[in-house]
Amino acid sequence: MARSVTLVEGASGRAWRPPAATRGRVGRIGDPLFRALLKGSAWLVILLAIGLVIALAWESSGAVRAFGLRFIVTSTWDPVAGDFGALPFIYGTLVSSLLALLLAVPLSLGAAIYLAELAPAWVRPPVAFLIEMLAAVPSVVYGLWGIFVLVPWLRDWVQPSLGRWLGFLPLFSGPAYGVGMLAAGLILSIMVVPYITSVAREVLLAVPNAQREAALGLGATRWEAIRIAVLRYGRSGLIGAVLLGLGRALGETMAVTMVIGNRPAIAASLFAPGYTMASVVANEFTEATSDLYVAALVEVGLLLLVVTIVVNALARLLVWSVGGPAAGARE
Amino acid sequence: MTPTARRRIDQAVSSLAALSAMVVIAPLLMIFGFLIYQGASAVNVDFFIHLPKPVGETGGGVANAIVGSLIMIGLAACVALPVGILGGVYLAESREPRLPWVVRFLADVLNGVPSIVFGIFAYTVVVLPMRRFSAFAGGLALAFIMVPIILRTTEEMVRLVPNALREAGFGIGLPQWKVTLHVVLPTARAGIITGVIVAIARVAGETAPLLFTALGNRFWHQGFDQPIAALPLQIYAYAIAPYDDWHRQAWAGALVLITLVFVTSLAARLATRGRTVAR
Numbered sequence A: 001m002a003r004s005v006t007l008v009e010g011a012s013g014r015a016w017r018p019p020a021a022t023r024g025r026v027g028r029i030g031d032p033l034f035r036a037l038l039k040g041s042a043w044l045v046i047l048l049a050i051g052l053v054i055a056l057a058w059e060s061s062g063a064v065r066a067f068g069l070r071f072i073v074t075s076t077w078d079p080v081a082g083d084f085g086a087l088p089f090i091y092g093t094l095v096s097s098l099l100a101l102l103l104a105v106p107l108s109l110g111a112a113i114y115l116a117e118l119a120p121a122w123v124r125p126p127v128a129f130l131i132e133m134l135a136a137v138p139s140v141v142y143g144l145w146g147i148f149v150l151v152p153w154l155r156d157w158v159q160p161s162l163g164r165w166l167g168f169l170p171l172f173s174g175p176a177y178g179v180g181m182l183a184a185g186l187i188l189s190i191m192v193v194p195y196i197t198s199v200a201r202e203v204l205l206a207v208p209n210a211q212r213e214a215a216l217g218l219g220a221t222r223w224e225a226i227r228i229a230v231l232r233y234g235r236s237g238l239i240g241a242v243l244l245g246l247g248r249a250l251g252e253t254m255a256v257t258m259v260i261g262n263r264p265a266i267a268a269s270l271f272a273p274g275y276t277m278a279s280v281v282a283n284e285f286t287e288a289t290s291d292l293y294v295a296a297l298v299e300v301g302l303l304l305l306v307v308t309i310v311v312n313a314l315a316r317l318l319v320w321s322v323g324g325p326a327a328g329a330r331e
Numbered sequence B: 001m002t003p004t005a006r007r008r009i010d011q012a013v014s015s016l017a018a019l020s021a022m023v024v025i026a027p028l029l030m031i032f033g034f035l036i037y038q039g040a041s042a043v044n045v046d047f048f049i050h051l052p053k054p055v056g057e058t059g060g061g062v063a064n065a066i067v068g069s070l071i072m073i074g075l076a077a078c079v080a081l082p083v084g085i086l087g088g089v090y091l092a093e094s095r096e097p098r099l100p101w102v103v104r105f106l107a108d109v110l111n112g113v114p115s116i117v118f119g120i121f122a123y124t125v126v127v128l129p130m131r132r133f134s135a136f137a138g139g140l141a142l143a144f145i146m147v148p149i150i151l152r153t154t155e156e157m158v159r160l161v162p163n164a165l166r167e168a169g170f171g172i173g174l175p176q177w178k179v180t181l182h183v184v185l186p187t188a189r190a191g192i193i194t195g196v197i198v199a200i201a202r203v204a205g206e207t208a209p210l211l212f213t214a215l216g217n218r219f220w221h222q223g224f225d226q227p228i229a230a231l232p233l234q235i236y237a238y239a240i241a242p243y244d245d246w247h248r249q250a251w252a253g254a255l256v257l258i259t260l261v262f263v264t265s266l267a268a269r270l271a272t273r274g275r276t277v278a279r
Helices: A025-059 A060-067 A085-118 A125-137 A137-165 A181-205 A209-217 A222-231 A235-251 A254-259 A277-287 A291-323 B002-043 B045-049 B064-095 B098-111 B115-130 B134-161 B163-171 B174-186 B188-203 B229-242 B246-271 B272-278
Strands: none
Touching: A025 A060, A025 A291, A025 B064, A025 B098, A025 B134, A025 B174, A060 A235, A060 A291, A085 A125, A085 A181, A085 A222, A085 A235, A085 A277, A085 A291, A125 A181, A125 A291, A125 B002, A125 B246, A137 A181, A137 A254, A137 B002, A137 B229, A137 B246, A181 A254, A181 A291, A181 B229, A209 A222, A222 A277, A222 B002, A235 A277, A235 A291, A235 B115, A254 A277, A254 B229, A277 A291, A291 B098, A291 B115, B002 B246, B045 B064, B064 B134, B064 B174, B064 B188, B064 B229, B098 B115, B098 B134, B098 B246, B098 B272, B115 B134, B134 B188, B163 B174, B174 B188, B188 B246, B229 B246
16 A cells, blocks of 8 residues: 555544534534444444453363463373363464564565565556455465465475485474475465565655665665665564564464364474464364363463464554554555 | 675665565465466356265355355444444544554454454354354354454545545534534545455455354355355365365365455455545
């Protein structure tokens, strides 16, 4: 989207209430009612956020009471014995997301710099549009593509050659299944790239032109101007964009579930199957038979909620600090 | 550094940036290409008007899933549209100091909450009390996802309405609510509709929040309080099944889904083209 500059300064204030003399009789009853209706709708959003946290905390209380802190540091997941530890899922979520960021961040920032600073004017709209479309592809479609294209490619080509050359590293050891942490990280990186790119692009566009002109005027090349005057100015917003991508990666469910292998184990190798917090909820929720099992799964969901709220809150504040509250609103 | 070296670095970085833009859009072309290659042959009239066939029988369609998706999107829109639009008007027009900031912030944070968490929420507030999976629960989960999107676009669009229009309304003695309903909202209509379409395109592809709310169903819609099929759920079920025939159905379903999503996104984009220029 284009830079969102509020066209009407003070639209929020002065127009809200007309002078008392111009208000008719209907206004006297209608306006307070109408305003209450508007305010009520806004409050519903607050209630949704609070209700979300309370409902999940309530439903998971059984597991919280039974396991306490042990839940996040042990790695037994045994529904039959009723013993639950979520560490493998937490590990899988973190590793797959970090792997995704490792691949996605350089690409996204490069693409955002290209789109905001370097590309010829006629290139920008179509490329920005294609990147938006990438964000609109449903997760399950990425997963389908992952199962039938990405996983066989990894299994038959990438993993054997990685194993041959870098197999001495624990990271690239073990049999090539195709499905596993590497596949999850790759598909996640494809999925978060459009989010990071479009928010980073908006942040760059929000950097005042005077910044660029000052650097160029001192004799900087285009890249030097970008590095010194633009990236540094927009730094906090760019970090926010990366955090937004992280938030997406942490909570991404379907595509990851379809390619990660779904085995609750912690392995050093990226080739090994893993499991994430979102996938275990997706896979096991309908099969959960005991109350404790459901509570444990809801607690996994609650952990996921808390983590994504923290990451997103931080990201929004950082993005707002550069672009104002309108930046990245629709991402 | 010599000027030549600096120019070289500049050129190298520029080409790297252009290259990363190309790498970024490559997966889109690859995915779309594969969908057409694998799915186009299975998309035919039967696919749109028939129920799924049991394993072993070829053919069949996903008509029930398409209808199910439409029903749940409709339910979600009934909840999310009024809340999102009225809340968005509030954000744009209120002059209170704190509440709009809090709501705006929470809406953006909710926008980043994983959709599966909304599924759990809908499960706890609808499925548990009703003791069954239902279209209601699925629709509500989708509504939770839609509200923040509609809210924020409505706010942006209402902010774009020139103040002079509001003043003209007040000038002829209209009360606030009439100015909003008859002047502000009609002026911002195209933009708000776009926001709604964007929200619909987003939830149309959601699978995770429906897994344990709508559950899925191999038959036609059987009432709002019964499990119901959805296109993304059906694609997922077909994709992870071990049958080649179902895989073909999954590709076809994905092709239909992605076409719907792209067409709606494109329509939304074209509808606001004039507006983004004006900003």
